Amino acid sequence: MNRILALLPWLLALALLAVLPQVLTVKYYLHLSILALIWVIVAQGQNLIQGFTGYVSIVQAGFMGIGAYGSTLMGLNFQWPLWATMIMAPLITALFALATGYPSLRVKGHYFAIVTLAFNLIIVIVLVNYSELTKGEAGISNIPKPWGGNREAFYYLALVLAASLTLLAALIARSRVGEILLAIRQNEDLVAALGIAAWKYKLFAFVISAMYAGLGGALYAHFQGFINPEIFGVAQSLDAILAVILGGSGTIAGPAIGAFLVVFLPELLRFADSFRLILYGLILVLATIFMPIGIVGIAKAAFARIIRREVRHGG
């Protein structure tokens, strides 16, 4: 009974998202919803390394860039079909993550954050300067879109992928691997003392999180039809971190909610025009000070309080 009850909000949310394209009259909101679903994938990846393992990585957008450019360039240069390049994108990203994760995971805390941030900067610099391949700052346009650019079809593709990858993240979190990742977050020395090679699990979390980003990047490229290096900069990596924090770090629903927030919040603040950046920053600061456990954390606490009251009154 309890398990079904716990699944209920998920099924409701999924049903709501499934009918969304039918009720949305403004095309632009459909566009934003697709972006939000792509960001759900990216944020779920970020949550694996940041939320569960406790390592704040600032290279998620860089990995998105590798997926986006990887898929686009393979299609452009080898004439591979779109589906093949989109499947290859996370695999290529995984190779990059292996190469960068191995050295950077040897350090912890702020060191790790800054090293990954440096990797993001390196990725952008190479994308800008290796213009024979990437067309530099101007970017690549006319990237092929599936179904001739049918938005509604793309929406359902993004929804299916976001939902299944959220499920996969939940399965990882509940597995033995997930337990070890949580243990690493709480006390890495203790994990090592138990004879568990923590680095393998950290690298696993980092590579999987990068694969999520790589797929998200490929989806982004084939949805927008245009990419340039700026899209995959540090600012977007910060958005991934924000999505996790605002939604609720180390929860499964948190990154999904946070992803919608980081896509829609700047749009809602559009009325503020040039003050938007200031407001966005202010919301972030206030949210961290006054609700550090995120929306999901607050909801859970409120729910627990109601249950307790029920129990007290009922029994």
Next chain:
Amino acid sequence: MLIEILQQTINGLAIGGVYVLIALGLTTVFGILGIAHFAHGSISMFGGYLTYFLATSQGLPVLAAIPVALVAGILLGMLVEILAYRPVRNANHINAFIVALGLTMMVEGINLQLFGHEQVVIPTGLSRVFRLGGITVPELRLYVIVAAIVLVVAMMIFVERTKTGQAIRAVAENRDAAILMGVNVRTIPLIVFGMSTALGVAAGIMVGALFAIAPGIGEGLVVKGFAVLILGGLGSFPGAILGGTVLGITESIAAGFISSAYKDVIAFVVMILVLLIRPQGLLGRAP
């Protein structure tokens, strides 16, 4: 070849001076308060912009605009400590980092709002060039190097020789013991933020005079600052000074001999290599 290396070393010393000033601010805040103060670069650029504004639209002489900007920097740093970082003092360190990211957005937004998108150069009027053998040294670069050295020495004297400096070091060493010894741990963070921000503003002014200030420059600078901390060892003053100088010269030589487009990549690769070989940094204490 040798002349060219010497030339690039001199060039690198000026930019290295900027890195040292930024890194000293970051390392003080990190060493004493444990905060990765990511907004430091954007706030430093605010100081640079303010100097430009005072020196152009307000018609102040640059030498009069600089102290005004420095004082504004001290006050701004204290304000940031009280309003943004103090509320998350006892929370997880990641929270302070997220607050720092939000602050960065706010300050970048404020800079855009007040000073616009255009890149600006602080007009110093210093255009003489000294020649020494085959090496040319622009007057401005020389003054920047001298000013950086003066500021570093002043800060070292303040931290090492004064009563307040002693209290700051005591808090860095052992917070609880410092409280028991009667150190006021509410004013120490204020002083630390004021001092760090003043050093940052000085660096921002140097960037504005040597190169240009534009949106986004501050973020690049703070990342370099953190790279310096990693090179030198987090929380170590001598490490920040050595790391900043090494990074400035490495970058300059890399730009001159390898590729100016990839100079930042080379700087970061050096940082990552140091981290792999000596995770505690060049002068950091083993954990």
